[in-house]
Amino acid sequence: MSLSEIKSRIAAAEAAANRATGSVELIAVSKVQPNERVEAVLEEGHRVFGENRVQEAAGKWPEFRERFQGVDLHLIGPLQTNKARQAMELVNAIHSVDRPKLATTLARLAQELGQCPDLFIQVNTGEEEQKAGILPADADGFIQDCRDLDLPVKGLMCIPPVDEEASLHFALLAKLADRNGLAGLSMGMSGDFEGAIALGATHVRVGSAIFGDRTYSA
Numbered sequence: 001m002s003l004s005e006i007k008s009r010i011a012a013a014e015a016a017a018n019r020a021t022g023s024v025e026l027i028a029v030s031k032v033q034p035n036e037r038v039e040a041v042l043e044e045g046h047r048v049f050g051e052n053r054v055q056e057a058a059g060k061w062p063e064f065r066e067r068f069q070g071v072d073l074h075l076i077g078p079l080q081t082n083k084a085r086q087a088m089e090l091v092n093a094i095h096s097v098d099r100p101k102l103a104t105t106l107a108r109l110a111q112e113l114g115q116c117p118d119l120f121i122q123v124n125t126g127e128e129e130q131k132a133g134i135l136p137a138d139a140d141g142f143i144q145d146c147r148d149l150d151l152p153v154k155g156l157m158c159i160p161p162v163d164e165e166a167s168l169h170f171a172l173l174a175k176l177a178d179r180n181g182l183a184g185l186s187m188g189m190s191g192d193f194e195g196a197i198a199l200g201a202t203h204v205r206v207g208s209a210i211f212g213d214r215t216y217s218a
């Protein structure tokens with residue numbers, strides 16, 4: 001598939017949900033992709049990208065940014081506190097705020113740096129043992145704690161369990177965001193972004209449908 005195809009599918013999903021054209025931000029997830037593929041998407045004029053590792057993002061984006069103006073970079077993967085400073089200096093948004101220790105670290109660094117990326121709180125909607133994210137029952141309290149720390153919380157993010165109906169998780173995330181007065185909803189990937197848009201996604205994170213399959217080297 002191609003970037004333009006994904007964009008037209010997003011536009012169609014926006015229209016079907018009676019939502020304004022352009023109300024959904026497409027984050028092109030470039031993790032692990034060869035530089036030529038990322039470059040091709042930059043050449044097409046796209047500027048919003050997602051990476052799931054700080055190290056990898058730091059390795060390729062400074063150079064791309066020198067050549068392409070206006071890149072908007074989103075960290076969508078787990079963030080260790082010892083990488084928080086580097087992440088904050090590199091990315092425009094972090095979608096994986098998932099625990100109190102990370103929140104307090106981000107707040108301290110925000111003071112020190114005088115800036116903070118837009119933040120999304122990751123919710124473990126499927127309550128999966130191995131998955132990051134705050135549990136749904138703890139979400140309201142954690143959102144309040146982040147606000148008390150003056151963190152710029154823009155929305156919530158989730159990654160539904162692979163073997164479950166994603167829409168149930170999207171609906172739960174939308175409900176949690178709504179009752180906390182949060183406008184941002186980071187949900188929907190290659191296989192389910194249209195369903196996520198129907199349920200209110202403001203940011204979809206699409207990788208393989210744009211770039212092709214990821215081939216991980218051992």
Ligand SMILES: *Cc1c(COP(=O)(O)O)cnc(C)c1O
Pocket residue numbers: 029031052076077159189190191205206207208209
């Ligand atoms: C890799 C990744 C995506 C993109 O997945 P695709 O299925 O390739 O679209 C989205 N969100 C997160 C958190 C990811 O790690």
